Amino acid sequence: MSESSEWLIYRGAGEPHEGITRLPPPPPWRDFTGRDTSSHETDGDESADRRLGVHRHRAELHRPGAEELEMINAALYLRRPLLVTGSPGAGKSTLAHSVAAELGLGRVLRWPIVSRTRLVDGLYHYDAIARLQDVQVASHLAAPGTDPTADIGSYIRLGPLGTALLPSPTPRVLLIDELDKSDIDLPNDLLNVLEEGEFAIPELERIADRLPDGEAQVLNHEGAKVTVKGGRVQCRAFPFVVLTSNGERDFPAPLLRRCIHLELGRPDHQRLSTFVRAHLGEEAARAGDDLISQFFERSQRQQIATDQLLNAVYLTGIAAPQSRERLADLLIQRLDRPR
Template sequence: MSSTAEPWGAYRGTGLPGRDATARSWPVPPPWRRFDGGPDLPPPPDDPSAMALLGDGPQPSVAPDEVERVNAAMALCRPLLVTGEPGTGKSTLAYRISRELGLGRVLRWRITSVSSLREGLYDETGRLGPLGTAFLPHRRPRVLLIDRLDRAEISLPDDLCTVLEAGGFTVPGDPSQVTTADDPVTPVALPGGAVRCHVFPIVVITSTGERDLSPALVQQCVSLVLPPPAQETLRAIAAAHFPQGLAPDVLDALLDRARTAKGPVVRRFLDALHLVTQGAPASLAEGLSWQEALDAVWAWTEVGEL
């Protein structure tokens, strides 16, 4: 294949709003993954969280394998299972996809040890949760982030397979309309209480590998393993969040600390940069060297994981 060939698929990995995103051709689903939900719902508003997570500057480049696997998941109408150490950008990927393709607000389901399938689908009042909302018949796919599925009890991944395979579910009691956690004010018509997608949502499932997921779920997914962020990636992330620029010596010093850090490296790196821009090193007690002051700032960013 020529190196100048047009990349396949709608996703290019830029992380920036694409002017031609709505014009890009969407993949034709396989015959066995076509759904007939309706009537079509309009797209949701833009996601205000994307700016906070991604910044508004140029985004770090991503590996070709990441772009290809995202497009494969979209083309096959399968979930994308993203694994990697904390801080590798697993959750952020969902926001990159949504912003670049103009798919609106990301639906986020934060998994805990007591999460159940019903929690994701609907509550006792019939309001749809993030999983349930993702399967409403939107004109263009919603992006659903199922965050840290490895925290769940062993039964949840297997239960999730049923909905992912069917492309929908039925709300008990056959309500004629429901509201959603995404928009608790505007009711959505639900003939016969059935929720069925028009196009399969872009489902991003993250896991740090603390617990093995069920083989049945893994076999439904396209897998992507994200490596720890490289120095060039961290520089690009810093530029996106601090477009006004940073002192090169400070940036280099904090990059050096990030190189050997464990845990959520990107979060700690950005926290340290923010503290520096707020004058944190200068506020430390006299008698410390500049390097010692930066060491102290970096130490402040270390927080425990629940």
């Protein structure tokens, strides 16, 4: 095999082989280790590692600009959502993880938005079919007078928004990612919940007087049991809510006036270098400095994302030198090219 193809695992030769044993460890941002998620502490949070970088404490951390700092702190002080807009790869989602890590606010609750997303998807899910099946089975086994509503909380699981609004002494961080991909109604539907900081679970409200002390045990988004009283979830500390948008649509004025708006510009060379150091370490950043410079120049006239740069620096670091530049070009393709 030629030196330039030594890094290939799949060779396309049609002959089975054990090349998979040579596959190196995954890049840090794609390392899914299945670690324990029972703790809400930031230490050991694999999602934070993937977003902020496993070398972030040894890297020269990026210092946000004055406007960025002011808008983040304004949202914290005013208990208002922070609407972050900018091009793909500008660091919109990473901002939420950075705030959570620095302030010790636990794991970020992430709610990714698609065109089919409804408000209730973020609040809670009630598995009525499973409950009906269990009630039917229990009716043949239970003694007369048994209340089938007693365990209704087992069929209710809070979504990321519902979990963020649970009463707690310190705020949780909620990332509502790519809100501009939602249908036309979701931004307006969010208004009341974000303004009032509470919501009702009708399935629990209807039977609250039959529950012990009006309380039900439900699951939160992370799978832990929490108490809901009177069928309503009311926050104590308003969560730090980050709404991200790639600018693909405009939002209604009522939502905009309830948010603090931060526009992130394209990252400069220094920020790109810091980004690479945080994820891959100092040596990889030095070796990939030419790719960082080329990426920065291209980003001024093309739509490309910083995760493409990470992919290129990582893979060219383990691929044969002869294929380095061509491989980087293949990985960093403009996102707005004609399909």
